[in-house]
Amino acid sequence: xxxxxxxxxxxxxxxxxxxxxxxxxxxxxxxxxxxxxxxxxxxxxxxxxxxxxxxxxxxxxxxxxxxxxxxxxxxxxxxxxxxxxxxxxxxxxxxxxxxxxxxxxxxxxxxxxxxx
Amino acid sequence: xxxxxxxxxxxxxxxxxxxxxxxxxxxxxxxxxxxxxxxxxxxxxxxxxxxxxxxxxxxxxxxxxxxxxxxxxxxxxxxxxxxxxxxxxxxxxxxxxxxxxxxxxxxxxxx
Numbered sequence: 001x002x003x004x005x006x007x008x009x010x011x012x013x014x015x016x017x018x019x020x021x022x023x024x025x026x027x028x029x030x031x032x033x034x035x036x037x038x039x040x041x042x043x044x045x046x047x048x049x050x051x052x053x054x055x056x057x058x059x060x061x062x063x064x065x066x067x068x069x070x071x072x073x074x075x076x077x078x079x080x081x082x083x084x085x086x087x088x089x090x091x092x093x094x095x096x097x098x099x100x101x102x103x104x105x106x107x108x109x110x111x112x113x114x115x116x
Numbered sequence: 117x118x119x120x121x122x123x124x125x126x127x128x129x130x131x132x133x134x135x136x137x138x139x140x141x142x143x144x145x146x147x148x149x150x151x152x153x154x155x156x157x158x159x160x161x162x163x164x165x166x167x168x169x170x171x172x173x174x175x176x177x178x179x180x181x182x183x184x185x186x187x188x189x190x191x192x193x194x195x196x197x198x199x200x201x202x203x204x205x206x207x208x209x210x211x212x213x214x215x216x217x218x219x220x221x222x223x224x225x226x227x
Contacts, residue, residue: 004159033214040125042206042217043160058214090159104150105215107159 003027004108006091012114019078021111023091030096032074033105034058034066037088049074050096081115088112118143118211122218130226135179135194137221139207142188148210149190151181154220155203163205166190177201197225 007022025032031050035043035058045058047066055066063085067075074093078085089112092105123138141147149166164175171183181192190207202225207218 009157040219042219043215044217045214048214092160104162104165107152107161109159110157112157 004091004093004106006089006108006111008111009109010112010114012116013078013081014116015080015082017078017081019081019113019115021076021078021089021091021113023074023076023093023108024072025074025091025093025106026072027093027095027106028071029093029106030071031094031105032068033092033094034064034074034076035090035092036060037090037110043090046076083115086113086115118147118209118216120207120209120216120218122205122207122221124221125219126222126224128224128226129197131199132196135192135197135201135223137192137205137207137223139190139192139218140188141190141207141209143209149181149183150208150210150215151175151179151190151192152206152208153203154206160206163192197223199225199227201225 003026005024013019033048034046037043044060046064049055049068065077088110090110091108094105095103119142121140151163152160154160164173166183174180179194204220204222208215
């Protein structure tokens, strides 16, 4: 089974802090994604990566950056945390290539981040 | 542009009765469609996926969905609800490498 592991389930930080959320997958997936989930809004894509050192902006990248130095690891960075970034953050991964169109994304259990 | 609309934000059923969660999609070409389930404080788990091989798709835990191109719908059904089905459900359409999520439907199952 695919395993996507997020380093923290719950995290509390203060405004202005630099925050790192880590995600690791064990299935050699090329694609990795970061979403935030808010009530009534579903999941919104922040950033994604097709390969090591590659990154693409999603729908709501403002206030975030990402890092992918190794294929299995994808980090989300809040450069200067603000209260409106309090949310559930979900990491996902998937294969790419010819069959990618029908390949689902596999999700971690999420990190519930509170910014005080 | 592709989009997906879940027609109900909240559905309540009694245990043992059928479940219907409605989803309409918009796509300029043949879509890839998915249903995911999220139990409290957990990540998303894939229930089923439509890959154009068959219009009636069977998933895990007794769920199934029917792709209806003429109605642009992909509704999720289950003949008999269990208490363990209480969760949030997301209808998802794939746009190249990215997923587009519906707003979610919370399923409540009453004893």
